[in-house]
Amino acid sequence: MLVIADVMANSHDAGVAWCFEGLTIRLAQSLGLHLDQPLSTPDSLQRLRKEIWWRIVWQESSLALAFDRPSTLQVQRTIITPGTNELSYNDCMKTICEIGLEIVRERSTRGAGQFTLEDISRFLGALNEMTQEAAPYLKDATLCHTTKARLEYWSLYLHRSYVNAELYRSLLRDRSSSPDDLDAYVRCLSGTITGFLHLQVIAPAVKQSSIFVQRALSSALMLCTMDDLSRTRPV
Incomplete structure (x- = not known):
């Protein structure tokens, strides 16, 4: 079912993909x-069940943000222990999924235009906290000495930038938003594209992933609609 939903998303059939995801x-x-699961459940089975469930959560979060659809999936936010600097790539991606689901859930109940600065600051703070507690190589590309590490760094960079851009997009609908907010929005859009370009050099197959392509293309289109393209970073 996950594969079918992904194929439908790759075919840009949002309605069918969303139905299969549900x-x-x-x-x-x-x-x-x-x-x-009960403690008597074999460890291998527990890991498999958790992995499948988080794949579903990831796809739900990604499709909901991509197609601007409401989600009823409830996932409790992972508690991050300050000062560890040990969050793995999977831990960070789980946090991004959780935040993404919270964003679409609040959008569906209150409307994107009803996001307050306090709401947006709360989400941005959670993303910043995740970044601060991530493993060193996920924060500094110069510490990535393997292909796997580089893939994880740029993948996290892309998804974090995209979710940040979604938050700033909500903020820009407020007439009280400042030029600094616009600059931050542009940086996040550019960051999403930068992450995709690095990923497709490392692993060309990323161009076959609907989520990666959608996030990069939508960011590029948003940059094209900005009034002052000279403020964007070259990508």
Whole structure:
């Protein structure tokens, strides 16, 4: 079901992809994939169930943001322990999924135009906290000495930039937004494109991923609509 939803998303068939995603979630919940398993459950089975569930959460978060669809999926935010600097790539991506779902859920209940500066600052703060506590190589590209590390760095860079851009886009609808907010929005859009360009050099197959392509293309289109393109960074 996940594969079918992904294929439909790659075909830009938002309606069908969203329907299959909803069906996938219901089936997963009926199997209890979202629940903690008894201690008697083998470790390998627990890991498999959790991995499948988080793949579903990732796809739900990505499709909801991409197609601006509401989500009823409830995922409790992971508590980040300050001062660890040990968050793995998977830990960071889980946090991005959780924040993405919170954003679309609040949009559906209050409307994107009803986001307050306090709401946006809260989400931005959570993303910044995640970044600060991430493993060193996820914060500094010069510390990436393997292909896997470089892929994870630029993938996280792309997705973090995109979610930040979504937040600033909501803020720019407020007439009280400042030029600094516009600059930050442009930087996030440029960051999304930069991440994609680096990824497609490392792994050309990324061009076959609907989520990566959609986020890069939508960011590029938004930059093209900006009044002052001279303020964008070259990418």
